[in-house]
Amino acid sequence: MIPITITIMSTAQFRPTPGRTASGRTPDGQPLTIRNCPLHVDATITGIRLDARHRFRMLELGLRVGTTVRVTQRSNAGGRVVARGAERIALDGATANSIMLDLAVANA
């Protein structure tokens, strides 16, 4: 039950408010990425800031622009586990930081 509470709070904190915070940004104005995305919230990938071959590898793993994902776990050194449907993909901190998200599209 506790994680659900956290989810609701986190979602509220990040939910876009017209005229104030863009859905693709954190409350302090930073771009929203897998690394700083709240847990268990559906978000859509809007961009991947990696070199071409690694961007393509992310695509092959199913992390493509337009895909809806959820961050299910925060790990050490900024590492994140992302859920894409039933799949779970572990990403290191730098990679998690390079995948841009948007909450509005996913929650529309």
Add this chain to the structure above:
Amino acid sequence: MARSPQSDINRSDTIRSDTNQPAADSNSTSCEHTAHMQADAHGGHGHRRGLAALLPERQHHGADRPQDHNHNHDYDHHGAADGATAVHHRRVVFIGNPNVGKSSMFNSLLGAKARVMNAPGTTVLLERGSYRYGDETWNLVDTPGTYSLLPLSPDEEVASQAAMGTDGQPQPDLIVAALDATNIARSLYFLAMVLELGRPTVVALTMNDLARRNNVGLDPAELSATLGGVPVVEVDGRTGKGASTLMETIAASFHGTPMPRGLHAIDTHSVDVASWVEDNADARFEWAAHVLEHLNLESRARITRSDRIDRVLLNPVFGILAFLAVMFIVFQATTWLAGPMQDWIDGSVREWCEAGINTVFSWFGPNATDSWFHGLIVDGILDGCITVLTFLPPMGIMFIMLSLLEDSGYLARAAFVMDKAMRAMHLDGRAFLPIVIGFGCNLPALAATRTLPDSRQRVLVGMLVPFSSCTARLSVYLVLAYAFFRDQAGLVVFLMYVCSVLLILGVGILLRQVKFRDLQSEPFAMSLPPYQVPRLVTLVRPVLVKLWDFIKGASSIIITMIAFMWLLQSIPATANAGSFGHVDDVHQSVYGVVADTVAPVFAPAGFDDWHASAALMTGFVAKEVVVGSLGQSYAINSGNEDEQQQGEGTLGEAIRHSFDESSGGHGRAAAVAFLLFTLAYTPCLATVAELKRQFGRKIAWQTVGLGLVTAYILAVLAFQTLRWVL
């Protein structure tokens, strides 16, 4: 960056006509295989050129590759020298994403017949073996896990080449694509790529039991229908369930399998692989989405049981603690649990064998046991055999622990948890495991390098493992620490372990800049398998097979070298030394002469003393016997004394006297130099044998050379520096 497969494709000569399109009937199948055989008979050998085409295929595989005369051919030639007849062994390539249970499935099919060997000209491991099906023999090949046919690492490149039949790899007659039911969307994307190769393909559906538990289980028949008739067989690699059905399906599918609507076969020999993979990615995802739509897999839990476990095991704090706890358990299992078994083998089993040998010799007369031949059998051959056997408990336990970790799904998490820590050396988080295990025993640590998915990382970690200070070296540390630094002995031993860690880091960084320059930190992105309860019973057979492989691969070098050491110690070097096999004073043997010859080399390190060089030579066989060798060379029988008593007693006094003399009064500085040399040089013969078995002769000798050079430089630097203060 991996070499572009396109360049390989352009280099390959092929006589085959386009056989990629699935044959409609058995007649066309027959034509296809005839084409293969004609290519061979005319020197084409599929993709081999020039003189190489005249040689058996294994000649291509480089010196590092273990010889396996039965399994390296896809064609066996019989009869006259003109090679008129050739038996075609159908080649079945298994391919799939990492952690999908592909290798478990492969091992359940082949069992003891599976052989691990390096891919041609690489250190990438391929598992292969022959499978008898009716009158036919199939060559089964298991490839490294890959997310794509567009490779990012040498391991992925080998997998891609095996599936595509490029760069000297024969065209597969059939591909078995492992499809992970728990990660179906990504697996379908990969399957689309495999199907586009146009080879007959059978889908092995793995992990479906786990998928069912998560309410996303698949019906193989429904999936097959959705794939347009591509055969799908559910296989549980852990239990072997479905394996026989898979083989029956393979047998029925050599003639060709349908190409699902929406996918198009390519010609692997004319296509630009990078363009093909990248340009059609969207189409493949659309196709996968279409398949998923038909399968109706929308009802799934948002938070799974694995997610709940990950909350602890991947937690930023508890995750590291859990990892360290797992490491501690594995370490303890391979040392404390294996210790009594090793003692039993070294004590009781040795005694029984000796008694048996003595009984046999007694049949040939009362003095038969005094002969040199008895000495060779007992002190040479038997000693070697017992040495091999003593390594079985830690190796067996290590194999079991690794299988449990892998089967449970934790190993992938361990890589994730330790990723940041190992990034300094551009290593996978899993590299932490063998290095930690190395502090118990280097041999199972080398076995643990198999968990690393990248072959370059495997070699690098394999070369670093010998610098992990194993427990065998502890006895040397203790005796010398108590002999020279009685009040600070504990600190000295602790500092030896600190030096070991620093050595691993230093040599690792050095190797990365010199030998492994292409090893770059890659973004960590790994699909995590769901947790499952490992089944110990199903691990027994693979573990026994691995142990047997170890015995076969490492025993010859260990037994030969131990027999050689016995020989050196048995040949008298002076007139009064005795007869062959009966040299009482080891200094009077050829061994002593060699030690005398070697000793001056250590003059800059302060221990230009034959006792020390003889002990180091013996230590090359096993570090456990260094102290015993010192005692033997000083003719001191320390009986049941422990290391502290030995260091503080007569043996310690004798060593102090020798080192003080050889170092010009700086015995303590020489002792530190000797300790550092013991830490850094080759841990034991068994380790060398295992290095050769796993990475080939070249890497084994490079590792031995690296250890000796590092040890010597360290010892000289330490002595030359410390002699001013100690």
